[in-house]
Amino acid sequence: MGSSVDLAGQRVLLVGATGGIGSPLARRLADAGADLVLVARREGQLRSFAQDVGGRTLAGDCTDSAFVDRLRDHVETDGPPDVLIHAAGSFDLAPIAETDPAVFRRLVDSNLLGPFLLMRAFLPGMLAAGTGHVVTVGSVAGRVAFPGNGGYSAGKFGVRGLHAVLEQELRGTGVRCSLVEPAATDTPIWDPLDPDRRDDLPPRSAMLSAEAVADAIMFVITRPPQVQIPAVAVQRS
Numbered sequence: 703m704g705s706s707v708d709l710a711g712q713r714v715l716l717v718g719a720t721g722g723i724g725s726p727l728a729r730r731l732a733d734a735g736a737d738l739v740l741v742a743r744r745e746g747q748l749r750s751f752a753q754d755v756g757g758r759t760l761a762g763d764c765t766d767s768a769f770v771d772r773l774r775d776h777v778e779t780d781g782p783p784d785v786l787i788h789a790a791g792s793f794d795l796a797p798i799a800e801t802d803p804a805v806f807r808r809l810v811d812s813n814l815l816g817p818f819l820l821m822r823a824f825l826p827g828m829l830a831a832g833t834g835h836v837v838t839v840g841s842v843a844g845r846v847a848f849p850g851n852g853g854y855s856a857g858k859f860g861v862r863g864l865h866a867v868l869e870q871e872l873r874g875t876g877v878r879c880s881l882v883e884p885a886a887t888d889t890p891i892w893d894p895l896d897p898d899r900r901d902d903l904p905p906r907s908a909m910l911s912a913e914a915v916a917d918a919i920m921f922v923i924t925r926p927p928q929v930q931i932p933a934v935a936v937q938r939s
């Protein structure tokens with residue numbers, strides 16, 4: 703089946719680079735010698751992270767199509783990325799009857815529209831090159847319904863559907879796609895909800911580590927070029 707992909711010198715665009723999952727992933731990618739472009743909205747935090755890890759940065763919101771177009775121009779000066787990873791997204795909890803429409807929109811935008819805009823921007827270059835890998839971080843909440851997850855699951859079920867279509871569209875093109883679907887992972891995404899103080903949420907000690915999720919993403923992107931892992935669930939044993 704060929705050897706695993708060597709990431710040294712590979713151009714990797716990582717959106718959500720400063721996040722709980724994104725930051726250990728960025729470090730793993732940098733250690734593997736990848737040529738990184740790191741994206742998140744908060745510029746100061748992104749710049750200081752990149753000073754530590756290495757890589758170029760562009761701060762902005764991947765749910766904004768004008769920003770994503772600018773990002774494509776920034777990245778594609780020397781060709782399309784070899785790997786595009788969407789590890790951004792946001793989370794919130796509320797029963798549907800009490801969900802603020804603005805919150806619902808934010809959850810669907812960050813978990814579904816953002817990945818779509820990135821695919822739309824970078825697929826033409828990848829398809830023309832006949833190579834590339836699109837990786838999106840979905841969630842167990844894209845397969846399983848949990849109370850309070852109306853907005854989040856709308857985004858995550860949606861992005862799973864988007865990936866299923868992408869998988870069909872990419873057949874035979876040389877471009878791969880993978881959806882990585884973690885269970886609850888101990889990251890700052892949970893901070894506003896303080897799960898250790900609630901009995902309706904898993905305690906942080908029972909969650910996956912972000913490093914374990916980063917490890918699963920590294921596994922997916924280093925499979926031999928002829929091998930595609932369409933979806934991978936990551937759970938606590």
Ligand SMILES: NC(=O)c1ccc[n+]([C@@H]2O[C@H](COP(=O)([O-])OP(=O)(O)OC[C@H]3O[C@@H](n4cnc5c(N)ncnc54)[C@H](OP(=O)(O)O)[C@@H]3O)[C@@H](O)[C@H]2O)c1
Binds near residue numbers: 719747883885
């Ligand atoms: N943690 C979990 O339990 C868990 C479980 C399953 C799936 N996931 C998924 O894994 C992904 C990463 O989650 P995480 O736990 O690492 O979250 P996190 O710690 O909150 O990190 C999110 C990262 O994405 C960036 N970001 C958020 N919205 C963005 C936007 N619109 N445009 C550009 N960058 C944006 C954030 O930086 P800025 O705020 O500076 O933009 C940050 O770098 C998400 O898709 C999440 O749904 C998480």
